[in-house]
Amino acid sequence: MDGIEIRDPRFAQYILSNARLETLASGFRWIEGPVWMGDANCLLFQDLPNNRTMRWIEELGASVYRSPSNFANGQREIVKAA
Numbered sequence: 001m002d003g004i005e006i007r008d009p010r011f012a013q014y015i016l017s018n019a020r021l022e023t024l025a026s027g028f029r030w031i032e033g034p035v036w037m038g039d040a041n042c043l044l045f046q047d048l049p050n051n052r053t054m055r056w057i058e059e060l061g062a063s064v065y066r067s068p069s070n071f072a073n074g075q076r077e078i079v080k081a082a
Helices: 009-014 076-081
Strands: 031-037 042-047 052-057 061-066
Antiparallel strands (some): 042 052, 052 061
16 A cells, blocks of 8 residues: 555554545644544644644644643643643
């Protein structure tokens, strides 16, 4: 599959051949903790090196949701605060 590097063949069974990869945002060195917030129709994720939480909305793209994020690990703090 184009765009997917399988480093351990045991995981190949989890790749859906009809799933399309799409870059939603770029310019990050290291991100983690994506969570889909269905009620807000957005994706939240951590931009750890820059100490911020990012938000992606389909019509608007990526923007800063919270800065500083206190180097939040995942979205547990964000979801509790919302």
